[in-house]
Amino acid sequence: MRNISDVIEQYLKQIIEGNEEALIEVKRSELASQFDCVPSQINYVIRTRFTEEKGYVVESKRGGGGYIRIIKRELDTRLAVYDQLLHLIGSSMTQHAAESMIDRLEEEEIITLRESRLMKSVIDRxxxxxxxxxRDHFRARLMSAMLKTLKYKTSPD
Structure with missing residues (x-):
């Protein structure tokens, strides 16, 4: 059985995919009411499942007419995805951030399930x-090396 976070994530992704502009605006309280959960559960899902590493930009406006806007960043080529992810790495990287990047590559069918599992095994704590x-410095260096290898292996796009 899937947990409520998975259900909320899938619901939001389906709405985004069905929208021409690859974005949605939602009210946290309305979503919480719809899924019979607390608003902090919505915050958790958005904060952990709709990250920049996974290809999303999240904007929020607080107050009575407030909303949360989730935008799916569409990149033209695989090379652009690699470039964006390489830019995000920096000198240090948590396991969660690295796994989010790997998940994105798999979801966008840039890497296979097998490659995803291999990459995750290498960056595991x-x-x-x-x-x-x-550890986070080594993980960043490993991720950078793996992404560069994949990027140049697949060039040109």
Whole structure:
């Protein structure tokens, strides 16, 4: 059985996919009411499932007429996706952020399920068994190396 976060995520993604502009505006309280959950559950889903690493931009306006806008960033080519992800890495990266990037590559069918599993195994905290912050620095370097390898393997697009 799927949990409420998965259900909310799928619902929002279906709406985005059905919208010509690849964006939606929702009211947190209305969504919470629709799914019979607390508004903080909606915040959690949006904060963890609609990240920049996964290809989304989230904007919010607080107050009585407030809303949350979720925009799916559409990039023209696979190379553009790699470039965007490489730009996001920086010098340090959490396991969650790295896994989000890998999930995005898999969802957009840029990498296979097998490649996704392989990449996730390499960046896992159990494999990189060194103390923080060194672990996050190594993870960033590994992600960068893997993305560059994939990018140049598939060039030109």
């Amino acid at each position: 159990e494999v990189l068994s060194v103390p923080l912050p060194s």
